[in-house]
Amino acid sequence: MSEQAIDRRKLQVSDEVAIQITNMNKWYGQFHVLRDVNMTVQRGERIVICGPSGSGKSTLIRCINRLEEHQAGQIIVDGTELTSDLKNIDKVRSEVGMVFQHFNLFPHLTILENCTLAPIWVRKVPKKEAEETAMHYLRKVKIPEQAHKYPGMLSGGQQQRVAIARSLCMKPRIMLFDEPTSALDPEMIKEVLDTMIELAEEGMTMLCVTHEMGFAQAVANRVVFMDQGQIVEQNEPGEFFRNPQSERTKLFLSQILGH
């Protein structure tokens, strides 16, 4: 957990809407995972989504880049509505970066190749330029010396930082984090959170599913609590942790902060 407090005054949230989710519903077969979710994300916001397992928080952010399909309602990302139109989906995906719980690096490619693959093939950036960009972001996540190794030779924390760099190489306007630190050893969590904090300081719009409440307090401008596929409560972090309103939130917080 990071002790680093960041200067929130510097972080401007603009009025521009980055993501607009309206009455969104999703079912897995008969199971109603997401129920009437409404959410507006302004550019520059850092939102932490938390909730018990099975509450639909991962599914929610996976809907935002269409790794999951929603069946009712509307999701508009950067002015593009997500429909079954493949062109829109590819457009949204190249604007939205995603970091997974299990890193999902490509094990057959070196770190550098992992980072340059999408810029070269999706953005059609020349190889040399893509490599320069990749090295820039690898330096940013503080592992430029690993560029020519394979993912299997790196520690979990290093792999997750590479995964963040890989997403950044596409120069995304929005970053989604799906439990980025849950698969890491405690010693490695800090290095990943530090990278994420740095990203927040630069004004990246971030949606982060995490149980790192220290991170939420330090970085987030809004905490969203979900249960049973719906948004139960949301508030700015100070208020959310000090003074939760719903019984469900109180119970959840007492369980994760209780010891």
Add this chain to the structure above:
Amino acid sequence: MPKQLTYVRGEMLAPKEPPLREAGVVKWLRENLFSGPLNTILTLLGLLATAWLLLHLVPWLMHSVWNAGSLGECRQIIAATWGEGATGACWAVVRERWPQYIFGFYPQDFALIARLSFADQYAAAGGYEGVFGAAVNGAVREAFIADLRANAGLFDLYVLGYWRPILAFVLMFVAIAPVLFTALPRKMIWFSLLYPALAFWLLWGGTVWLPVVALLGFAVMGAVFTLLKDQLGVPVSAGLGLVAAVLWWLFAQAPVTAGLQSALPFGLASVDSDQFGGFLLSIVIGVTAISASLPMGILLALGRRSDMLLVRTLSVGFIEFIRGVPLITLLFTASLLLQYFLPPGNNFDIILRVIILVTFFAAAYIAEVIRGGLAALPRGQYEAADALGLDYWQAQRLVVMPQALKISIPGIVSSFIGLFKDTTLVAFVGLMDPLKGITAVVRADIDWKGIYWEPYIFAGTLFFIICFGMSRYSMWLERKLKTDHR
């Protein structure tokens, strides 16, 4: 007193060497061969069996005869040298008949031998027109060739004589090298793509314009694909490109070839498919089917996992039907049934028909092997590729296939080895495969009647060398591609 509970380590321990294991031959023997009564008995039985085998095999090999004109002569030599009743191998049959095992009945290029090594005699006999011309009496030609055969050296007879298949074989290595070894320059792949047409022309001969015009069909396909790709997307424009190419081959191929040939006549003597045989035939069928079945198997495996109902149904139907039928049935279909469905008078080459069905057969198996590799990939790999914005074909080509194929290497290579050995089954449709076809011809010769082990050992050894080579390559490739460090 309770035990002391607090403990603080003063200094960290440095790593030490592991204890030296007791080593030595005696220990190894005891552990591996004589570890108990049962093992001891099995070891002794194994030693006895090996000794018995060697007792028979060693004299047979030691008494080998390499120079003889017939099996009878072999036996006489063995009896004279090693005494009555001695057994020995008669490799003389291999020495005499190896060209048939390698090339079948592929005609030797006597015109070339004559021109290069017997220029004076050739000129005296009247050159090409005087010996090989259409108007020349067959007996004159036979006499000239018999004279050549008697006087020509080994290089003349076999290297010059069989220059076309030998050149095709050597160039095959140049063509497959960039596919097998990624360290080689990528530009070499262009030669690999042209090689099939070149090899076809070298082996079957005929006008050079036939393969050239056939290659133009691929150029047509590529042109249609590139022009339409941006408007219609990859699958539709690829399909239209294929249609355009097929139309080219059906309607433009013959007139364009004929036109070019009459304008610029250039070609090699034609060789009939019946004249192919031995390892030449096996390698032609095997290599073509191997290189065609891998891409086909990949497409079938992807088709079987596709979300599109029609694509999936067709792939499943194809795979299950082909896998459910013995290869020999397919070969009979190739040799007999296909002829009924084709328009009368159409002489669709038998080797080509066999290659197509062997390819289908191998592709069905390879598709299932690759599907296993695809299933072994974690879902996260697909998701990561999607999340980065790669489209379906990019994700397959750059992320999924490199990993799935790596997992499938042992299975794919097993299929290839099986396919190569299965090429001997073409004997059942009257082609001269090295194992049964050529050996039957050799054993039908009055000189070699009754010979049994030697031809089979020879053919089997060559098969073993080729298959073992494939297996070693696959192990090397697996080691090279091992990047996951699990």
